[in-house]
Amino acid sequence: MNATLLPVLPVLLPLLGAAATVVAGRSAATQRIIGVTVLAAVAAVAAVLLVMADRDGPVVAEIGGWPAPVGIVLVADRISALLLLISTIVTLAVLVYAIDQRIVDYGRRTASTTFHPIFLVLSAGVSLAYLTGDLFSLFVAFEIMLAASYVLITRRTDATRIRSGMTYVIISLASSLLFLTTVALVYAATGTVNLADVATRVAELPTGLQTVLALLVVVTFGIKAAIVPLHFWLPDSYPNAPAPVTALFAGLLTKVGIYALLRTRTLIFPEDHPSTLLLVLAAVTMIVGVLGALAQNDLNRLLSFLLVSHIGFMIFGLAVSDAQGVAGTALYVVHHITVQATLFLVSGLITRRTGTVSIDAMGGLAKRAPLLAVLFAIPALTLAGVPPTSGFVAKLALLQAGADDGPATAIVAGVVILASLLTLYAVMRVWVRVFWGEPKEPLPDPDPHDDLVVGTARTSRPMVVASAALVVVSIAIAVAAGPLSGITSRAGDDLVDRTPYRTAVLGDGGAP
Amino acid sequence: MTATPEARVPWDRWDAPAEDWMLSGECPIGTERTLLLELAARILFPTVLVFSLYLLLVGHYGPGGGFSGGLVAGLAFVLRHIAGGRSEGPEIGARVKVRPPVLVGLGLGIAVVTALVPAAFGAPVLSSAKFAFDVPLLGHIEIVTSLALDVGVYLLIVGVVLDLLRSLGSGIERDAREAAAANAGEAA
Numbered sequence: 001m002n003a004t005l006l007p008v009l010p011v012l013l014p015l016l017g018a019a020a021t022v023v024a025g026r027s028a029a030t031q032r033i034i035g036v037t038v039l040a041a042v043a044a045v046a047a048v049l050l051v052m053a054d055r056d057g058p059v060v061a062e063i064g065g066w067p068a069p070v071g072i073v074l075v076a077d078r079i080s081a082l083l084l085l086i087s088t089i090v091t092l093a094v095l096v097y098a099i100d101q102r103i104v105d106y107g108r109r110t111a112s113t114t115f116h117p118i119f120l121v122l123s124a125g126v127s128l129a130y131l132t133g134d135l136f137s138l139f140v141a142f143e144i145m146l147a148a149s150y151v152l153i154t155r156r157t158d159a160t161r162i163r164s165g166m167t168y169v170i171i172s173l174a175s176s177l178l179f180l181t182t183v184a185l186v187y188a189a190t191g192t193v194n195l196a197d198v199a200t201r202v203a204e205l206p207t208g209l210q211t212v213l214a215l216l217v218v219v220t221f222g223i224k225a226a227i228v229p230l231h232f233w234l235p236d237s238y239p240n241a242p243a244p245v246t247a248l249f250a251g252l253l254t255k256v257g258i259y260a261l262l263r264t265r266t267l268i269f270p271e272d273h274p275s276t277l278l279l280v281l282a283a284v285t286m287i288v289g290v291l292g293a294l295a296q297n298d299l300n301r302l303l304s305f306l307l308v309s310h311i312g313f314m315i316f317g318l319a320v321s322d323a324q325g326v327a328g329t330a331l332y333v334v335h336h337i338t339v340q341a342t343l344f345l346v347s348g349l350i351t352r353r354t355g356t357v358s359i360d361a362m363g364g365l366a367k368r369a370p371l372l373a374v375l376f377a378i379p380a381l382t383l384a385g386v387p388p389t390s391g392f393v394a395k396l397a398l399l400q401a402g403a404d405d406g407p408a409t410a411i412v413a414g415v416v417i418l419a420s421l422l423t424l425y426a427v428m429r430v431w432v433r434v435f436w437g438e439p440k441e442p443l444p445d446p447d448p449h450d451d452l453v454v455g456t457a458r459t460s461r462p463m464v465v466a467s468a469a470l471v472v473v474s475i476a477i478a479v480a481a482g483p484l485s486g487i488t489s490r491a492g493d494d495l496v497d498r499t500p501y502r503t504a505v506l507g508d509g510g511a512p
Numbered sequence: 513m514t515a516t517p518e519a520r521v522p523w524d525r526w527d528a529p530a531e532d533w534m535l536s537g538e539c540p541i542g543t544e545r546t547l548l549l550e551l552a553a554r555i556l557f558p559t560v561l562v563f564s565l566y567l568l569l570v571g572h573y574g575p576g577g578g579f580s581g582g583l584v585a586g587l588a589f590v591l592r593h594i595a596g597g598r599s600e601g602p603e604i605g606a607r608v609k610v611r612p613p614v615l616v617g618l619g620l621g622i623a624v625v626t627a628l629v630p631a632a633f634g635a636p637v638l639s640s641a642k643f644a645f646d647v648p649l650l651g652h653i654e655i656v657t658s659l660a661l662d663v664g665v666y667l668l669i670v671g672v673v674l675d676l677l678r679s680l681g682s683g684i685e686r687d688a689r690e691a692a693a694a695n696a697g698e699a700a
Contacts, residue, residue: 004636004637005631005637008627008628008631008637012624012627012628012637015620015624016620016621016624016625016628018617018620019617019618019619019620019621019624020617020621021617022613022614022616022617022620023613023614023617023618023621025611025613025614025617061636061637062636063636063637063638064636064637064638064639064640065635065636065639117617
């Protein structure tokens with residue numbers, strides 16, 4: 001097998017799997033086997049890519065044999081391979097959970113032609129977004145991802161889900177339109193859409209035009225990543241979807257926005273000094289998100305606001321703009337994808353047991369469901385960044401990056417600590433009210449006729465195993481913090497240096 | 513005070529069609545059929561399909577390709593649907609033996625496999641090769657392997673159009689009829 005095939009497989013394998021699951025639409029078992037096998041294979045390919053990229057530099061695949069900048073290239077460098085690997089692991093866990101929750105089959109024991117194909121198409125879109133070296137393909141990747149997510153967010157529809165789905169679809173379409181406009185403007189200004197080539201040409205543009213394009217990119221991906229003040233759609237749409245779908249969206253989709261921002265900011269619009277705009281956005285995002293979380297009574301809404309808050313942490317690393325800051329962001333994204341998805345999955349387990357998402361209506365779960373309590377406590381403490389969890393490692397990397405870059409970053413680094421403490425307070429509040437106190441009777445199942453049994457102690461094993469596996473992954477991130485931060489700091493050096501990426505894509509002429 | 517018509521109709525039914533848009537509804541054979549449309553559909557259907565195949569084949573060098581060919585073929589089925597409906601209408605309806613999702617899956621599968629096959633020969637993914645033949649009667653023919661990708665796209669598009677006809681065409685009318693029947697039952 002030639003090496004140039006590898007970067008293509010994470011995109012094409014899920015698409016092939018999607019085709020196979022549509023054809024096998026009448027056999028639920030076949031669909032499940034195909035889905036799990038394909039994602040496991042993609043995870044293996046991603047691991048191989050990560051090893052290769054870390055050892056020998058970026059792996060480049062030229063589609064159809066057309067060299068860049070004319071043709072489309074897929075590039076797996078350290079950061080994209082790393083994020084691809086962690087995303088695929090989370091996607092796999094979510095798929096196992098979803099199969100068992102039976103959102104797959106509308107809660108009935110029949111096969112559906114929709115869920116598995118769409119899930120795999122979403123995964124293909126995420127892979128393409130990580131791997132593509134071409135601005136227009138990035139747009140296509142976002143569209144694949146979003147079109148699939150429209151279907152997933154409106155599954156098992158009721159009035160609330162349609163309403164929140166509408167918010168989500170309209171905002172996503174608006175941001176796609178903005179993205180397309182940005183691509184058109186970049187093409188008009190530089191005559192190319194290849195990222196490495198754009199990076200060379202943008203530097204020759206007038207400063208004003210550069211600033212406009214950079215701002216457009218921040219706004220476009222800011223909507224996808226839910227940066228305050230562009231975050232308002234997220235807590236309104238994510239929490240109403242079924243738990244595995246919310247976990248997948250919260251874990252992956254916003255992070256793909258962050259990745260796109262990371263890639264374009266470092267490659268096309270590099271800065272030598274901390275970016276004031278991004279620093280302010282990071283601080284505001286962290287504070288607004290966590291304060292919003294403190295005001296919530298709905299567990300899923302609370303987690304969604306915490307998600308917004310922690311997007312601010314990643315923006316902070318990006319705002320610092322040096323190799324250390326970018327490396328901190330990379331490490332934080334890896335940690336956060338895992339932990340945020342886990343929390344939403346565990347929230348789904350809690351809802352299954354209590355029959356509600358309202359924190360007021362829960363209580364005393366620690367005694368009745370000790371395993372659930374452990375599964376919630378570990379990711380919650382990880383999110384807050386209590387040592388020795390992966391959250392602590394990631395936050396430490398960010399703080400170290402921000403400590404020595406002047407007073408502005410030092411102030412925002414202070415905000416990072418404040419937001420972490422408030423996050424700890426928010427999750428402790430959930431802990432005290434949900435897991436301690438007097439046990440409350442679970443609410444009755446709102447729809448007793450479906451297969452999904454809510455409000456009982458019966459939780460099927462694969463759901464628990466899938467959640468527990470993600471908890472183990474987040475612990476593994478903390479254990480492997482040394483090698484992992486080695487990879488991310490090398491990835492940060494690559495991103496800020498830009499030369500490895502550009503020479504890999506454009507050949508020797510790409511060096512600045 | 514009498515209620516306005518809008519107030520009596522539930523809000524989610526305001527934009528429901530007041531009558532069947534197509535003849536696929538309850539029209540027993542012999543009534544409410546348009547002879548002109550049915551005849552035109554019968555005559556045009558094979559021609560349009562052949563034209564769609566032409567578009568598919570010339571797509572590599574001229575205007576056309578899998579996407580436009582698939583759309584044209586889909587339109588042929590739309591014409592049949594308008595003329596006769598899909599499920600319970602007269603014989604002219606857009607009846608297809610294959611389930612549309614299977615067509616979509618086959619199309620996507622063919623396209624992806626076509627993309628991957630060059631890798632088996634050591635070429636980059638999605639690259640294409642050209643084969644030339646001299647066939648009696650037809651003369652010199654060049655076949656490009658990317659034609660297989662176009663065939664995949666063609667099938668996918670036809671499948672999507674048929675699925676739309678099923679869900680948004682006859683599906684909406686069936687829902688409307690079922691709702692009307694349920695209302696009539698309640699009234700009785």
